[in-house]
Amino acid sequence: MNKDLFLQAAPILQEIQDNGYEAYYVGGAVRDYLMDRPIHDIDITTSASPDEIEGIFTNTIPIGKEHGTINVVYNHENYEVTTFRAEGEYEDHRRPSEVIFVRDLYKDVERRDFTINAIAMDNQFNIKDYFNGYSDIQNKLIKTVGNPYERFNEDALRILRGLRFKSQLRFEIDSDAYKAMQEKIADTEYLSIERIIIELRKLLEGTDASIVYPLLNELQFFKYVPFFKSFNTSAIEIKDPIKLELLIAIMSFKQSSNISLSMLKISNDSKKKIQKYITLFNKLPDIKTKKALKVFVYDYGISTLSYILDMKDTLAANQIELGHPLIFNIESIDEINQNLIIRQRSDMMVNGKDILESLNQKGGPWLKDVLRNIECAIINQEIPNQKSEIINWVKTHVEI
Known part of the structure; x- marks a missing residue:
C-alpha cells in the first residue's frame, strides 16, 4: 500500500491534534488506500472550525469557508481541510439548505453517500469505520450510508456516482440501492449538466464501462439529460472504456441530429474533438490507398488515429468500419508519422x-x-x- 501522500500530509493532522482537535483522512483517498489503488488527492476532515484552522496555520486560503473548507498550504502543496459537518434539508435534490458544523466524526461521515467513502483514517493509519465500509470493499459492494432512498433524495447525483464507482472499481451495486436508483432516477433532471458531465466522463472511462453503460439505459437515465435525451442511446453499443467525446461523436454520426453541443456546456476543445471524430468517420471509407492514408495521418495525427484503432471493436459494433486492415493499421500509421515531411x-x-x-x-x-x-x-x-x-x-x- 502506498502511504507516501498520507505521510506528506501527516504533519497537518499532527498539528491539528497538537492544538486539541481531531483530524482524519477521509473519503476516496482512504478507500483507494485500502484497495491498494493509486491515490491522487488527500481530503482531511477535522473537529476544528474554519476559524480555528486559520488560527493554527499561517498559510491558508478560504476556498469554501462558508461550507467549512479551508485550503492549507504546506510544503508548497494545497490540502483541503474541512470541518466535521451535518447538513440541513436538501433543495432540488442537489444541495443542502444549510451546513451545520459539528464536533462529532460520526455525524460527519453519516451524511456521506456510500459506505466505501465513509471511512476515516488517522495519521497512524488506524481506521474509523462506523458503517462497515471496509467490509463492503472486501465484498466489492456499493452500498449507501443508511437508507438509499434518503441518500438519493438528498442528492440525485449520488445515483450517477454509484454507477461510476461500479464502472471504476468493478463492484456490484447493493440490490436495495439499485431499487432506489430505479425509483429516484427521474430526480436527475434537477442536476446541472456540468455535474452530470463530470461523473459521466469518469464512468465512461471506467474499466467496466461496457457493463455500466447498458445500466444507464436500463434506468432510462439519458431521458432526463439535455442533449442525450434527443438520441436513442440504447441503440449505441460500447465494448471498451470510451471518451465522452467519442461516444457523442458516434451518437451524432449514427443518428443525425441538429441538437447543439452547447446544451452540454463542455469546453470548446471538447466540441472540436467531437466534430473532428465525426469528420474522420465520414472520411474513413475513402482511405483505400497508402497515398490517401498519408494525408489522413497528416490531417488527424497519430494520437487520434491510434485511439480510433484501439476503439475498433466499439466502432464496429456501431457499424463504423475502419477500412482494410492492410492499409489502415498501427504499423502503417506509425511509419507514415515518422516520415512526414511537414506536420502543419x-x-x-x-x-x-x-x-x-x-x-x-x-x-x-x-x-x-x-x-x-x-x-x-x-x-x-x-x-x-x-x-x-x-x-x-x-x-x-x-x-x-
Whole structure:
C-alpha cells in the first residue's frame, strides 16, 4: 500500500491534534488506500472550525469557508481541510439548505453517500469505520450510508456516482440501492449538466464501462439529460472504456441530429474533438490507398488515429468500419508519422502571400484550394518542400 501522500500530509493532522482537535483522512483517498489503488488527492476532515484552522496555520486560503473548507498550504502543496459537518434539508435534490458544523466524526461521515467513502483514517493509519465500509470493499459492494432512498433524495447525483464507482472499481451495486436508483432516477433532471458531465466522463472511462453503460439505459437515465435525451442511446453499443467525446461523436454520426453541443456546456476543445471524430468517420471509407492514408495521418495525427484503432471493436459494433486492415493499421500509421515531411501548414516553405506574388494574382477562395494541393503534394513527396520547387509546381499544375 502506498502511504507516501498520507505521510506528506501527516504533519497537518499532527498539528491539528497538537492544538486539541481531531483530524482524519477521509473519503476516496482512504478507500483507494485500502484497495491498494493509486491515490491522487488527500481530503482531511477535522473537529476544528474554519476559524480555528486559520488560527493554527499561517498559510491558508478560504476556498469554501462558508461550507467549512479551508485550503492549507504546506510544503508548497494545497490540502483541503474541512470541518466535521451535518447538513440541513436538501433543495432540488442537489444541495443542502444549510451546513451545520459539528464536533462529532460520526455525524460527519453519516451524511456521506456510500459506505466505501465513509471511512476515516488517522495519521497512524488506524481506521474509523462506523458503517462497515471496509467490509463492503472486501465484498466489492456499493452500498449507501443508511437508507438509499434518503441518500438519493438528498442528492440525485449520488445515483450517477454509484454507477461510476461500479464502472471504476468493478463492484456490484447493493440490490436495495439499485431499487432506489430505479425509483429516484427521474430526480436527475434537477442536476446541472456540468455535474452530470463530470461523473459521466469518469464512468465512461471506467474499466467496466461496457457493463455500466447498458445500466444507464436500463434506468432510462439519458431521458432526463439535455442533449442525450434527443438520441436513442440504447441503440449505441460500447465494448471498451470510451471518451465522452467519442461516444457523442458516434451518437451524432449514427443518428443525425441538429441538437447543439452547447446544451452540454463542455469546453470548446471538447466540441472540436467531437466534430473532428465525426469528420474522420465520414472520411474513413475513402482511405483505400497508402497515398490517401498519408494525408489522413497528416490531417488527424497519430494520437487520434491510434485511439480510433484501439476503439475498433466499439466502432464496429456501431457499424463504423475502419477500412482494410492492410492499409489502415498501427504499423502503417506509425511509419507514415515518422516520415512526414511537414506536420502543419506553417511548415511549408511558402505561404499565401508567396503564391499571390508568384502568380501576380489577387486573393480569393481559390487560394485555399491551392495551399491544400501543395500540402498534399509535399506529404506524398510529389514535390520537395522548397520554395522555388513549390512555385514552379504551382505554375505548371494549378489553373486559376
